[in-house]
Amino acid sequence: MSAALGRSQASSHRGLQGEGTPMNPCTTAAEAFRAPDLPLTFARRLIDWQRQSGRSGLPWQGTRDPYRVWLSEVMLQQTQVSTVLSYYPRFLARFPDVFALAEAQADDVMALWSGLGYYSRARNLHRCAQVVVAQHGGLFPDSAQGLEALPGIGASTAAAIAAFCHGERISIVDGNVRRVLTRLMAMDADLALASAQHELWQRAQALLPETPSTEDMTAYTQGLMDLGATVCLRSRPLCGRCPVQDLCVAHAQGVPQNYPVKTRLLKRRHESWWLLWLRGPATDASDRVWLERRPARGIWAGLYCLPVFDSEASLLEALPPHLRSGVRALEPVSHSLTHRELRLHPLLLETSEAMAFAADLGGQWVDEAALAQYGLPAPVRLLLSRDLP
Template sequence: MSLETSFSTTVLNWFDQHGRKQLPWQETITPYRVWVSEIMLQQTQVATVIPYFQRFMRRFCDVATLASAEEDDVLHYWSGLGYYSRARNLHKAAKQIVSEFNGQFPPSVQALVTLPGIGLSTAGAIASISMGIRAPILDGNVKRVLSRVKAIPGWPGKSSVTKKLWAIADELTPDTRTGDYTQAMMDLGAMVCTRTNPLCSACPLVEDCLANQAGNQAQYPGRKPKKTLPEKSVSMLMIINEQGETLLQKRPSTGVWGGLWSFPETSAPDKGAMTIDTAVTIKLPLRQLEHWRPFRHTFSHYHLDITPIKAFSSKAHVRLDDARKWRWYQLENPLELGLAAPVTRLMKKLKASL
């Protein structure tokens, strides 16, 4: 038996006994369900994803339903998962699958990676798990397992290290039961070969693991070089009209919270009376400004310090001519819109303050 065959056989034997087989996306395996789950699981823990996945599937049961939905609706069902470009790309890819592939997922890794938001590892997972195609994957869990077993130094985000790990992943992927093997490797990383305090005594690969033999598992994979995150600050204006509604602004489709609805922002608010321009022809005179305690929201690339400002304005002064950019949002009977996480948090506090 070759080393590659021995490795995959060991992994599959472990999976048959200990692998996860009852996750929601495993109940009825289709390319669509695997795809949505894989996108949701990027940068997000399984326990967090499960309720989002179930809710998303109830609303968007197949790729055609997702493709025909409004972006606001998609973002609403994604709200709270973060990394919202994933949801926008999911929506774009669904439209492309319907328009270019007749509603069917293309049956190759090469074609799958042409879809928005689908990288080589995600394509490999879709192809192997739902189509039975031999395709390696290299998500965070698999990177950790292979880095330790083969003692591959360096941060996996570095191109030379990534290239080496891809070569190993391809070499070890079996020709049969490729879907089970893919799930098994992800399970090993999530359940046994964890980032901290790995359960080496429960690992089927312990005898072949070079990091375990050297007793330096914590050194693998190499850490991402540290960098100091820049800091930015903004004030969010929570404007209340006479009907108890609050004003929301739709953010640009690209950038932070792209396509989501948020409170209007100002970088340097006046502590007295102020006016906010919501469009060329719309101006809101504000009164009773109340500055709330600032708080910090951290993104992957910077810290954002937010100062919430509660204010009142008369709806009689306003005509919101462009409903695509501005909405009066009813706190008591909320619309189904995609909201940025800090906005959802502030909404609850704002409602309680009225």
């Protein structure tokens, strides 16, 4: 940000400065936000706006039960609200409290997480529940610091739980907050840098209401996210509906979409995988499919999957020669992950022969009717349902 811009912004905020605090001509917009009454103004407006216009009625709102708040926060990591809506009640119905989750089988947890992505979240969730039960008597720590020591709970999730459940005076800094605050203060630092992240968090802390009640911290925290999610939109912000529009430096500059400054570029490499779909009659009326467990590390770690090969040739080599001609190629499925663009080529082999060789693949037969109880990657579940009769 240029000094000239900073001065012009600072002067536009004079109306919000205290009566006897003349603006230093060298004051930057960033410094203006450190003025004592600006945080007060911001917090008051945000809290009032949240109560009037923020989101309410989401399944995880209206509770201070750390278990429920924690579950929602973990599900919502890098995941949109609309996606979580169908998972959260189902998970909660199956595991209503931390004790139920701690006692669960890991495979059952994965099955309920299937399709939600970032499966290490589910493993950490399960481990975390076991730690909370074994080491904390089933009670979550009540401070952000204590929460952050648990598996799968980082700074953002810890702050959210502590603020929502206990009114701790601590700011979340997630994607919404990054967007809202970088615009509000016209921060153009590269947020990929730890130093910039740290500064953003410091400024977020400085904006917090001074001595908030738990209710105020809840509304403030929720308001920050709601503002980012419903008003301070990425590509087309609705500044006319913003409760802090007149405080926003980016709005004054005219192009709020310029923030946050994006720097990282994501490289996605293309890969083709060949999936062996072995299908045979089960003992009862339905058919069964051969699934194996994915390795503990890497993509879809710990989930069940059709056997994966890196070429058609290597897949065929795994089969007894007399069965190779029975393989039928199905329509490929494209699936993109964060760092990879996958092209999945399913090869179906339907046979009633005893397939002792399959044991060499290190998997198990699964009744097609029981697939819902297995943790499958989304495209594999899609594929299996798409091509089942």
